[in-house]
Amino acid sequence: MTLTLSKVDQLHEIEQFLYREARYADEHQYEHWEALWADDGIYWVPANGDDIDPEKEMSIIYDNRSRIKLRVKQLLSGKRHTQEPQSRLRRLISNIELLGEETKGLRVGANAIVFETNQRGDTIWCARIEYVLRRIGGDYRIAFKKVALVNNEKAIYTLSFLI
Amino acid sequence: MNMMAPSPRWGDLVHRDRVHGSLYRDPAIFEIELEKIWYRTWVYVGHESEVPNPHDFILKTIGLQPVLMTRDADGKVNLLLNRCTHRGNQLCAKEKGNAQRHTCPFHSWTFGSDGRLIGYAFPDGYDGLDKGALSLGRVPRVASYRGFVFGSFATDGPSLAEHLGGAAETLDRLALTSPEGEIEITAGFLKHRVKTNWKFVLENETDGYHPAFVHSSIFSVSESGIGSLYGAKSTAVTRDYGNGHTEVDLRPEFRKRDAPLGWFGTTADKLPDYVAKMNAAYGEKRAREIMIDGTPHVMIFPNLFIAEIQLFVIEPHGVDDTVQHVTALQFKGAPDLNRRMRQQTMGSVGPAGFLLADDSEMYERTLRGIQASKADWVFLGRGEHRERRDADGYIVAHATDEVPSRGIWKHYRNLMEQGK
Numbered sequence: 001m002t003l004t005l006s007k008v009d010q011l012h013e014i015e016q017f018l019y020r021e022a023r024y025a026d027e028h029q030y031e032h033w034e035a036l037w038a039d040d041g042i043y044w045v046p047a048n049g050d051d052i053d054p055e056k057e058m059s060i061i062y063d064n065r066s067r068i069k070l071r072v073k074q075l076l077s078g079k080r081h082t083q084e085p086q087s088r089l090r091r092l093i094s095n096i097e098l099l100g101e102e103t104k105g106l107r108v109g110a111n112a113i114v115f116e117t118n119q120r121g122d123t124i125w126c127a128r129i130e131y132v133l134r135r136i137g138g139d140y141r142i143a144f145k146k147v148a149l150v151n152n153e154k155a156i157y158t159l160s161f162l163i
Numbered sequence: 164m165n166m167m168a169p170s171p172r173w174g175d176l177v178h179r180d181r182v183h184g185s186l187y188r189d190p191a192i193f194e195i196e197l198e199k200i201w202y203r204t205w206v207y208v209g210h211e212s213e214v215p216n217p218h219d220f221i222l223k224t225i226g227l228q229p230v231l232m233t234r235d236a237d238g239k240v241n242l243l244l245n246r247c248t249h250r251g252n253q254l255c256a257k258e259k260g261n262a263q264r265h266t267c268p269f270h271s272w273t274f275g276s277d278g279r280l281i282g283y284a285f286p287d288g289y290d291g292l293d294k295g296a297l298s299l300g301r302v303p304r305v306a307s308y309r310g311f312v313f314g315s316f317a318t319d320g321p322s323l324a325e326h327l328g329g330a331a332e333t334l335d336r337l338a339l340t341s342p343e344g345e346i347e348i349t350a351g352f353l354k355h356r357v358k359t360n361w362k363f364v365l366e367n368e369t370d371g372y373h374p375a376f377v378h379s380s381i382f383s384v385s386e387s388g389i390g391s392l393y394g395a396k397s398t399a400v401t402r403d404y405g406n407g408h409t410e411v412d413l414r415p416e417f418r419k420r421d422a423p424l425g426w427f428g429t430t431a432d433k434l435p436d437y438v439a440k441m442n443a444a445y446g447e448k449r450a451r452e453i454m455i456d457g458t459p460h461v462m463i464f465p466n467l468f469i470a471e472i473q474l475f476v477i478e479p480h481g482v483d484d485t486v487q488h489v490t491a492l493q494f495k496g497a498p499d500l501n502r503r504m505r506q507q508t509m510g511s512v513g514p515a516g517f518l519l520a521d522d523s524e525m526y527e528r529t530l531r532g533i534q535a536s537k538a539d540w541v542f543l544g545r546g547e548h549r550e551r552r553d554a555d556g557y558i559v560a561h562a563t564d565e566v567p568s569r570g571i572w573k574h575y576r577n578l579m580e581q582g583k
Contacts, residue, residue: 056350
């Protein structure tokens with residue numbers, strides 16, 4: 001399949017958006033990160049597999065928009081001990097694919113590797129990420145973000161930074 | 164065990180109001196704990212509702228022992244060792260499921276859900292094998308209370324009822340929050356690994372002194388109502404039930420608030436179906452009392468923690484490696500309550516939880532702090548001067564007092580000194 005020029009532009013725009021989101025998360029720019037979310041955004045990190053029903057089973061994170069806001073407020077409080085001192089982080093986002101339009105926005109898939117270092121030690125996190133991105137006013141907003149950690153069936157260390 | 168260095172003199176390490184740092188740090192002590200605590204006393208394994216049907220199974224542990232919890236054809240719950248009796252291969256590799264038979268992939272030895280050896284490949288290679296002697300290893304004593312299944316590797320000793328003692332009442336109290344009088348464990352577990360000693364986790368579960376500080380970030384940004392339960396003016400009490408079981412009894416505070424479902428941070432009008440079912444089940448007066456008192460905050464030694472809306476299981480992996488398993492409590496006949504239980508549980512606990520990520524940070528920092536072995540005591544004297552006995556004779560004191568830690572260590576010392 002050959003991409004039309006507009007598709008190439010769109011892919012480029014989305015890549016730039018995801019890199020920006022990654023940088024805000026890595027650098028703990030919590031308010032900037034939160035501003036990327038749509039009003040109905042869902043932030044989901046499943047446990048015990050990638051396709052559980054989050055309405056019935058435990059997830060590591062299953063935040064609606066108000067809980068995303070609360071998560072950010074807690075991080076901004078300066079008293080979120082697990083992030084004081086903050087983890088040092090860098091992540092790579094790769095294998096970005098546009099998976100199709102949905103009613104809520106454009107579905108985008110990517111892989112991610114995050115390197116975290118903190119007082120406990122160094123931890124590598126690896127995940128498949130699926131986004132639903134919505135075009136709003138010349139930019140994108142995250143309507144849905146699912147982070148399926150490769151090791152989400154195992155016992156994992158504290159995950160208190162923005163993954 | 165006899166090949167190890169001699170046991171320390173426990174009385175030198177465990178005093179009434181202070182304990183020695185090596186108890187959290189020394190790998191040799193961890194090995195002794197496995198034998199004297201994890202492989203002897205009653206340890207919580209799982210809930211009957213996790214294996215509801217005949218031949219259901221789920222993988223669990225007792226200490227470092229991999230355990231296959233099954234329900235057999237007769238409906239009996241078995242705690243089997245998850246190793247083939249032929250060459251020691253891990254028998255079951257699936258986390259949970261339903262299977263009448265478990266076949267070892269190594270040489271095709273096959274066992275029933277009750278642990279019986281049913282058969283093996285190429286039987287003519289054995290001359291009159293005694294199948295009965297080659298059944299799966301099993302936890303010799305299994306008992307359950309209100310669906311909570313415990314196992315003990317000691318062939319004799321105190322019964323489960325004797326072990327639970329007065330703390331059994333907290334599980335009775337828990338069940339009352341269900342209009343059908345039963346809890347269920349159905350929502351799957353979050354598994355949160357912490358680089359710490361298991362006893363820091365155990366002690367923290369009923370430590371009422373830390374919430375105001377460790378959880379100040381979430382208390383400062385959300386109206387949880389939890390903070391004041393653990394303030395200096397709180398009327399809640401800490402309680403030592405004996406046998407290492409401890410509680411923070413929040414009922415005095417909830418009774419003062421006098422609001423049904425206040426313990427859960429909500430109001431009766433938000434859960435009309437639940438309230439109606441409770442009224443029908445218990446009568447309005449009793450239902451109101453139950454909904455004011457709420458569920459317990461109790462730590463059943465050594466590894467079962469009921470934290471109002473959650474159930475935690477503490478699993479020791481090594482002297483500095485512990486896994487906290489946690490799930491939302493689910494109450495039979497209360498779908499609307501259960502939905503909120505799951506939502507609140509996901510927000511507050513597990514690796515990303517608003518509360519538990521900070522508790523876990525403290526667990527890990529305490530292990531790091533305690534490496535400073537040149538000043539090697541942990542002080543547990545808070546509230547000794549205001550301890551008193553409650554109507555049942557149990558030691559109680561203020562919500563922030565270290566009654567639970569003192570109770571845990573007293574029992575610990577007893578266990579460690581036994582049979583030496």
